[in-house]
Amino acid sequence: MNVIRIGAGAGFQGDRLAPAVDLAERGALDYLVFECLGERTIALAQQERISNPAGGFDPLLERRMRAVLSACRKNGTRIITNMGAANPLGAAERTAQIARELGLTGLKVAAVTGDDVLGMIGDYVLDETGAPAAALRERLVSANAYIGVDGLVSALEAGADVVICGRASDPTLFLAPLVHEFGWARDDWTRLGRGVLVGHLLECAAQITGGYFADPGVKDVPDLARIGNPLALVDATGHAIITKLPGTGGRITRATCIEQLLYEIHDPARYLQPDVVADFSNVTFEERAPDCIAVAGGDGHAATGQLKVSVGYRDGWLGEGQISYAGANCVARGELAVALVRERLKPLAASIREDRGELIGVNSVAPQAISATHVPEVRMRYAARCDDAETALRVGEEVEGLYLAGPAGGGGARSHQRPILAIASTLVPAAEVSATVVMKEVLGETA
Structure with a gap:
């Protein structure tokens, strides 16, 4: 195969479904990739699985699979996704059930496991706490390594039509089919680096077609309401064309590509990945036609031999409340509201680890971001990280209580409390983490 067509079906867990369906139906894709995991997403999934062993996979998995499986099967498009989250086996089984219900016999669904390293993480020091993971004791919820392409490629080589994993690095989902289709050597650092580049450009889906890029009057994006997701045409050298389907909204330009290239990158010359250290320092973007950008350059170097591990742990409770003030002097009234809540919570100080009072629209993002004298309304928010649920409730x-015992004119108050799931990270030797592939074949009525 000279060129591989890969489409981005999702860029996060709650991403829109319509662009993925459009790609499945009209994209003539070889692969459709759903990247749906964040650091907290998988920790929350692991927490869910503790209470529901059959759960722990992406809550939108069923909706997405029902929407795209038939079209992908008809068009010969293979699906790769990390929607397995904390339970790739359960996600694969549910996908196989959906395929049977849709009459898609002969479909092969693979689960790739091995990223769950909770059982081996105890002696490793967490960057954020400076202590071994075992020090968290019963507060420790999850530990998932960012695995590389090995398990995914093995699943593809075994003929999987749908490959479902848990925590892999985001670009890995796109790199794996390129390694499989083109037979790239595992030490061909240049091609592997370019494959990571393609994955990084596609992994946030509509972000590169103008979503998140859009800024009215500064960076206008046409027909944003019907924005399409991107696809890439990748050749055997790892060079690519980034484009989108005709008739979809959004825009792909050098500017959207450059913004995405730099997104979440600490050092463009050393983007650490499980299979390669990618080098984006010499990447170029050339506009070949409207919404058609050629990507060249990109390189790579030997992998570090270590894998990042995302560790989730319970870290108290969040208590939060909000109330609005409007009209003349609303900022002063909001500031008084903050002061009153802080003063009234002083008797509970021993159970409050940190707190924050802010006026949304004035100082919730940047201190005194705008002139306080011209603000027509503010939303006061007070939040605290507490040791227990009772303090969070208070x-x-x-x-x-500010309704009647606070400044004039408060309205629209609401409050909630929830347990806090914090995230820390560490590194483990890649040699200690291995992937396993479990295949499920849809055989029809007798399956």
């Missing part, structure tokens, strides 16, 4: 109650 935080919200004090905000709601």
Whole structure:
């Protein structure tokens, strides 16, 4: 195969479905990739699986698979996704069930496991805490390594039509089919680096077609309401064309590509990945036609031999409340509301680890971001990280108490409390983490 067509079906767990369906139906794709995991996403999935062993995979998996499986099967498009989250086996089984219901006999669904390293993480020091993971004791919820292409490629070589994994690095989902189709050597650092580049450009889906890029009057994007997801045409050298389907909204330009290239990158010359250290320092973008950008350059170097591990742990409770003030002097009234809640919570100080009072629209993102004298309304938010649920409840109650025991004109108060799931990270030797592939074939009524 001279060129591989890969489409981005999703860039995060809650991404829109319509662009993925359009790609499945009209994209003439070889692969459709759904990248749906973040650091907290998989930790939350692991927490869910503790209470529901049959769960722990992406809550939108069923909706997405029902929407695209038939079209992908008809068009010869293979699906790769990390929607397995904390339970790739369960996700594969559910996908196989959906395929049977849709009459898609002969479909092969693979689960790739091995990223769950909770059982081996205890002695490794966490960057954020400076202590071994075992020090968290019963607070430790999850530990998932960012695995590379090995398990995914093995699944593809075994003939999988759908490959479902848990925590792999985001670009790995796109790199794996390129390694499989083109037979790239595992030490062909240049091609592997370019494959990571393609994956990085596609992994956030509509972000590169103008979503998140859009800024009215500064960076206008046409027909944003019907924005399409991107696809890439990749050749055996790893060079690519980034484009989108005709008739879809959005825009792909050198500017959208450059923004995405630099997104979440610490050092463009050393983007650490499981299979390669990618080098984006000499990447070029050339506009060949409207919404058609040629990507060249890109390189790579030997992998570090270590894998990042995302560790989730319980870290107390969040208590939060919000209330609005409008009209003349609303900022001063909002500031008074913050001061009152903080003062009234002082008796609970021993159970509050940190707190924050802010006025949304004035100082919630940047201190005194705009002139406080011209603000027509503010939303006061008070939040605290607490040791227990009862203290967290009291935080919200004090905000709601401002209705009658606070400044004039407060309205629209609400409050909530929830357990906090914090994230830390460490590195483990790649040699200690191995992937396993479990294949499920849809055989019809007798399956």
